[in-house]
Amino acid sequence: MTCKACNETWPPPHHRIADFDLTVAYLFEDQFFPGWTVLVLKRHATELYELTEEERSQMIEEVTAMAKALAFEFQPVKMNYELLGNQLPHIHWHIIPRLAGDPAPLQAVWTVPHQPKSLDEQTRASLIVRLQTALHR
Amino acid sequence: MTCKACNETWPPPHHRIADFDLTVAYLFEDQFFPGWTVLVLKRHATELYELTEEERSQMIEEVTAMAKALAFEFQPVKMNYELLGNQLPHIHWHIIPRLAGDPAPLQAVWTVPHQPKSLDEQTRASLIVRLQTALHR
Numbered sequence: 001m002t003c004k005a006c007n008e009t010w011p012p013p014h015h016r017i018a019d020f021d022l023t024v025a026y027l028f029e030d031q032f033f034p035g036w037t038v039l040v041l042k043r044h045a046t047e048l049y050e051l052t053e054e055e056r057s058q059m060i061e062e063v064t065a066m067a068k069a070l071a072f073e074f075q076p077v078k079m080n081y082e083l084l085g086n087q088l089p090h091i092h093w094h095i096i097p098r099l100a101g102d103p104a105p106l107q108a109v110w111t112v113p114h115q116p117k118s119l120d121e122q123t124r125a126s127l128i129v130r131l132q133t134a135l136h137r
Numbered sequence: 138m139t140c141k142a143c144n145e146t147w148p149p150p151h152h153r154i155a156d157f158d159l160t161v162a163y164l165f166e167d168q169f170f171p172g173w174t175v176l177v178l179k180r181h182a183t184e185l186y187e188l189t190e191e192e193r194s195q196m197i198e199e200v201t202a203m204a205k206a207l208a209f210e211f212q213p214v215k216m217n218y219e220l221l222g223n224q225l226p227h228i229h230w231h232i233i234p235r236l237a238g239d240p241a242p243l244q245a246v247w248t249v250p251h252q253p254k255s256l257d258e259q260t261r262a263s264l265i266v267r268l269q270t271a272l273h274r
Contacts, residue, residue, distance in 0.1 A: 047216055048197070049205040056201060057194040060185070064193060068186040079184055081220040086235060087243050089215055098223060106224050110245040 005090035006044050015124070017131050020062040022055060023093075027128060030116035033096055033109055035074045037131075039066055041091040048083070051091075063093050069134035070097045073127075077105065142227040143181050152261070154268050157199040159192060160230075164265060167253035170233050170246050172211045174268075176203055178228040185220070188228075200230050206271035207234045210264075214242065 004010040011026035017037065018025040028036040039062060045051055051059065067079050076097035083093050096109055104112045119127065141147040148163035154174065155162040165173040176199060182188055188196065204216050213234035220230050233246055241249045256264065 047204065047208070048201040048218065049208070053194075053198060056197045057190075060193045060197045061190060064185040067184065071184070071186070078222050078226055080223070081185065082245070083218040084245060085215050086217070086245070108219070108221060108223070108245060108247040110248050 003090050005040050011038055017128050018135055022058050023062045025066050031119050032114045032117040035070050035097040037066055037095045039063055039093040045091050046089045067095050069131050072134040073130055074099055140227050142177050148175055154265050155272055159195050160199045162203050168256050169251045169254040172207050172234040174203055174232045176200055176230040182228050183226045204232050206268050209271040210267055
């Protein structure tokens with residue numbers, strides 16, 4: 001097991017927001033873009049076309065539920081949804097609210113050089129609870 | 138109608154690869170990353186949570202079919218799938234094969250400064266036919 005999503009060394013367990021049927025949502029370590037969330041498929045797969053049609057339907061519902069909760073909490077100008085896997089070829093979605101005041105509102109987040117921002121434990125835990133509440137609305 | 142996806146001024150009609158039920162696939166103008174395709178929703182919507190569950194399921198099948206055809210044609214190391222809308226808030230997916238020899242294999246394409254690459258008309262038409270053939274396999 002060399003896949004860090006499979007052996008659960010990434011993302012950090014205490015960043016977990018929600019345990020869906022097929023995926024687990026975590027607050028991304030770097031919160032420079034507030035609310036950046038990663039949704040990780042529980043089973044190992046790399047591409048959409050390796051999943052069954054049923055898995056894809058269920059997964060996109062989970063992506064959507066998480067995005068809707070983030071939108072409720074952050075009132076973004078736009079949501080970004082990205083399934084890349086260039087560094088970790090295990091299906092995981094980046095779901096990123098792009099807020100008013102974003103440093104590069106017309107560009108993908110990857111173009112923005114910045115110091116990664118970690119939340120302190122209390123701030124992170126509080127945000128996770130708010131997102132869990134938003135998910136259950 | 139100020140949305141350029143709705144008034145069909147983008148993408149260029151002669152870049153069309155396929156007309157799916159809910160989306161239309163086009164070869165992206167900039168082919169610096171070979172095979173870069175955009176899949177544009179026919180109706181105007183901005184976020185996943187504005188679609189019905191049925192639309193989301195069908196749309197992710199169309200994304201997957203296009204990705205599979207691109208993978209057949211280009212044999213990528215990884216596929217990238219991105220739904221951003223920062224510049225054009227009308228649902229459109231960027232589906233990008235990342236090939237062996239990619240200039241930044243671990244990074245998102247947006248981080249790679251480059252001169253946009255247009256294909257000449259014959260090369261583009263020929264690639265579109267090959268992708269159409271791959272879609273019908």
